[in-house]
Amino acid sequence: MKKLLFLGACAAVLAMSANAGVDKGQKLYLKACKSCHGNGVKGAAMNTQAGWDKAFANGAKTLIDKHQKDPKAAPYFNGAFKGHAGDLHDFLKEYGSDSGNVPACG
Numbered sequence: 001m002k003k004l005l006f007l008g009a010c011a012a013v014l015a016m017s018a019n020a021g022v023d024k025g026q027k028l029y030l031k032a033c034k035s036c037h038g039n040g041v042k043g044a045a046m047n048t049q050a051g052w053d054k055a056f057a058n059g060a061k062t063l064i065d066k067h068q069k070d071p072k073a074a075p076y077f078n079g080a081f082k083g084h085a086g087d088l089h090d091f092l093k094e095y096g097s098d099s100g101n102v103p104a105c106g
């Protein structure tokens with residue numbers, strides 16, 4: 001019962017979020033980044049909000065470069081990532097280390 005209540009609250013918070021890109025970006029983060037960088041709170045805290053703007057500048061060049069040496073991460077960063085970068089940017093910036101925001105569902 002407790003678990004059901006928790007899930008309900010979590011869905012409600014997600015539904016209330018004003019920015020669809022943030023929600024999409026969170027789902028993408030959990031699929032593509034969590035295995036190496038931990039949950040969304042931890043991942044977003046890797047950078048300040050301005051830091052995320054820099055990481056995603058110039059077609060996310062910095063971020064893509066950082067992952068070229070990792071054989072597990074490189075294929076994603078050279079492929080599907082490019083279509084996901086906008087939403088990931090929205091999510092990570094929304095919860096950047098200096099944002100004061102905390103993602104509701106991990």
Ligand code: HEC
Binds near residue numbers: 055063067070081
């Ligand atoms: C297969 C593992 C793997 C995946 C998946 C992965 N990363 Fe990384 N990431 C790394 C490694 C390894 C480094 C360290 C590179 C270095 O130190 O230069 C890194 C570095 C970073 C950095 C830079 C940290 C710093 O201090 O410079 C950021 C930001 C980052 N990753 C974000 C992401 C995001 C966002 C995703 C998902 C879109 C992601 N990573 C997916 C392995 C991964």
